[in-house]
Amino acid sequence: MSNLATHTSYDPPLVDGNPSFHDITEWVSVHNERKAKPYWWAGFSIAAMLTIMLVTCFLYLFWNGIGVWGNNNPVGWAWDIVNFVFWVGIGHAGTLISAVLFLFRQEWRTAINRSAEAMTIFAVICALIFPAFHIGRQWMAYYLFPIPGQMGMWPNFRSPLLWDVFAVGTYFTTSLIFWYTGLIPDIATLRDRAKLGSLRQKVMAFLSLGWSGSMKNWLHYEKAYTIFAALSTPLVLSVHSVVSFDFAVSQLPGWHTTIFPPYFVAGAIFSGFAMVATLLVPLRKLYNLENIITIRHIEKMNIIILVTGSMVGFAYMMEFFVAWYSGVQYEIYAFVNRAFGQYWWAYWTMFTCNVVTPQLFWFKKLRTSMTATFVLSIFVNIGMWFERFVITVTSLHRDFLPSSWDYYSPTIIDILTFIGSFGLFFFLFFIFMRHLPVIAVAEVKMILPQADPHFYEDHAGDGHHTHESAPTVKPSHS
């Protein structure tokens, strides 16, 4: 990876504190090896309780039926679909970081890719449970898959809802395997550091698939990693495009627009990076990883939030322009109703959080401030949830038939289920941060100055180095 580096000696180092290879291992692994701190137990317990609440809500729904949610004609899609799109969208940042930024040799990704990928997987899990229960008769969920059966009945391949099953299913499996592949060398490190004969050593040995760190292992690993990156890259664009087809392929004013796929993808990356920031700003502090996840990393993510947030803002305005330009009164009404109808409060919450908030990152002071990043990332999360709410509910509640127009409100079960999904997300994330390395240790080592094959030429082979050394120009392919 480092032999195709774009990070030159002119740039500030990616890792602060001038660590050795071993320091990186120590910094990251220590959190998996020592006893959990009280804050971990506190967070984990709260998340576990919320997860139990989520399970209870779903059991209650399973027993009583979908009526326990606020969904009713004409608003058949409500919080369940909103939450699904919200969670799937969040996942996209992880894939962008792990695949696209990898192919573009953005070495700063190594500090954040592991936890971002974990976030992706957990977010997709949270997403998938909503449509699984939305279908109503959950014991018939196998109808979603093309399984040979005595009825000779197959899913409707012309339905975007089926494409969605495949898109999100592929996304989940690919992300999981990609994440696991990247974890193997690091799990092997944990295995080698574990006490001989301990259960921990056995589990880690099992999970590291016999990784020995040989040249052959690394060769296979790098090839596999590149292939997975190439496979995942189209998914960054395709998955949320297909999710947007759930809406765009229908005939409903406000949904039936060609701008949806790019607009959804931009929104997904926007919300995903915000969630990465929400997770990593506290995590770097709690785990003392300030040297690896530096303010420069956070700033780069904030710039991506600014760019994608501006795309989303542009899309909001284009929707209004196209509605007006179409000259179709129903199309115009759908959008005027969004901004000034009964759900005006949702629209302007969305607009403020998604359009105004990211623009604050034009100020260097704000985008290099941890506090500002954390606070603004929460606003973006809120805004992106409201975006899905606005799209889903405002288009539906003004049906084709004015006599069926209605105002949708969630029930308490809707609200508790949504809160519970955050519980599940953090439950999984707490387990992850406790038992697996939250930083891709092997990859961070590759971007240390010492990993450069020419490092010791520049530094007279003494093994010690300073960043103030004379700038050298590396050949583009060494």
Next chain:
Amino acid sequence: MAQVFSKASNRLPLIALVGGLGFLLFTIWFISYYFSPKYTDVGYAPKQPVPYSHQFHAGELGMDCRYCHSNVENGAIANLPATQTCMNCHNQVKPESVKLLPVRESWASGKPIEWVKVHMLPEYAHFNHSVHVNAGSKGGLAVGCETCHGRVDEMEVVSQVQPLSMSWCLECHATPEKYLRPAELITKMGYDQSRPADQEAKNLEVIKKKGIAPPTNCSACHY
């Protein structure tokens, strides 16, 4: 460092992969056969209150199906005969047979014989016999009794030979030319085994001319 696992465990990923895939395929095959009517329903041959032999009546004696199941061309249900139908002959033929005692009892008391239904469809699926056996607008083509019920003329005890599953219905609705026969031969047994070679081509011609398109939409049967 000593290895945590023995050398044999090197084969574990391969075994898990192949085994997992094999298990998945096995499960799909197992469920698609053993959970389907091909396994659960075919061969159902309940004991009837009277040991009536189709093999003898329809086979050896060559009685037409419609002598007893008289309503098949006019209604949704191919009715079971009333006791009177049996007694048309059996007040003369074997009037003292012990086997026929329940029939005579039914005749005397007026209480119907409780035949056990063999070919059952779920209540949410409608099948209309008259539509299938009548030529009507179908250009002289119809579905023979035998196509769904099998060689009843060879059955001592009637049993179900076809799965009557939805995919089985749809198979004929999608490619009717393979199963239709001239309407005058609907009750002929053994026709399917000795179909004229050109029957399918002839059927296709009629199907095309008459625009015969058996419905495959949900509400064709589920209404």
